[in-house]
Amino acid sequence: MAYIKKSKYIYSLISFLLIVFALIFVFWAKTRKVQDEDIISYPIVYYNQVDTLVSADYIFQNEGLNQPSAVRSIPGTNEFVVLDKGNICLYIFTKYGEFVRMMGRQGQGPGDLWFPFYMNVDSEGNIYVYEWRNLRISIFSKEGKFIDLFRIPKELGYGFYSSSYGFSIADNGEIVLNMPHAGYYFSIYSKDGSLLREFGEVPIVTTTQRGRMNIHYAEGFPFKHKNGNYYIFLSQMGSVKIFNDKGIFIKEHLLDIPEVEANLKKITELIKKERINYIGIYFTEVIMHNDLFYLMVRMHAPKGKKVGNKYIEKLMVYVLDENLEIKKKIIMPDFWYYDNCPDVTVARQFSLWKRFCLLNDKEEIIIPNFYESQIIKYGAKK
Structure with a gap:
């Protein structure tokens, strides 16, 4: 019992x-x-490929695209401009991918280009091109006419191996450069090439090696927002520094983006295993559209899925407001990049040309495919 x-x-x-x-x-x-x-308090939108705007087989003026590295829509028109690194020139196409005109060729004279690495467009449609070898900014009209050029004393970003050669044109016409070799996060120029001011001093580091790393970590994509503040998205740090209109530092904001944390973990593992330096590329491109920041983030996957000599790559676009709050996450389809540079570092292979832009207010995205020499349009899945 x-x-x-x-x-x-x-x-x-x-x-x-x-x-x-x-x-x-x-x-x-x-x-x-x-x-x-x-x-996760923001919407997540999945994109897929909508169209090939400009194919590698499209021949115009007895030539075609050859390593297109950047693309920008031209305000007030239905056109976009392509910076072609291989042909060393600019091409303008309609929104349907029809060739309109070409400007620039290799050289050092007015209207020529030499190692054009980055470009941007102002509100009037004028095109500004950063030439790494010539150390200058060349300016063209949207009609294809050469306007002017001015020299800059230092390279933009870190230099040739930079992941970002950032500069932008503010609504008031200021040309906002990131030139850390000059000792500042921001160097502000006028359209005629006059240096207006510099601010955001890069901390001085004594030794040569640490000095190089310090400059590298100070490179990024700079902007002046309509609220008067200056923002720089530091591509090696996963953070944003904000200064007011007087150039006084306000704060540094660490972006709450999961891929940044994942990249940091992966980078740490690679550095321990392979002793890689300068590998922390978080942002491949940042643009400002309708007062919002569109931030492209890539996932590092050097040991990921591979077919032949190609690796898979994950790309996301985060949409942020002026307070750097995430308003939307766009997940792009899988990309492939070629492992065709066995003689260079993994860090160099990571410096891909993912310079995108928004084609219209529908948030359709166009991206140059650097390796396959074509321009692709992406949109939200229906």
């Missing part, structure tokens, strides 16, 4: 504990769901 009572007691205790554990699990699951909803 005592045995039966003891068994019933044990059974009741076990049942009670199971009920308690079940209640705890339900409470934990609900709490976690609420936390997850708090974390």
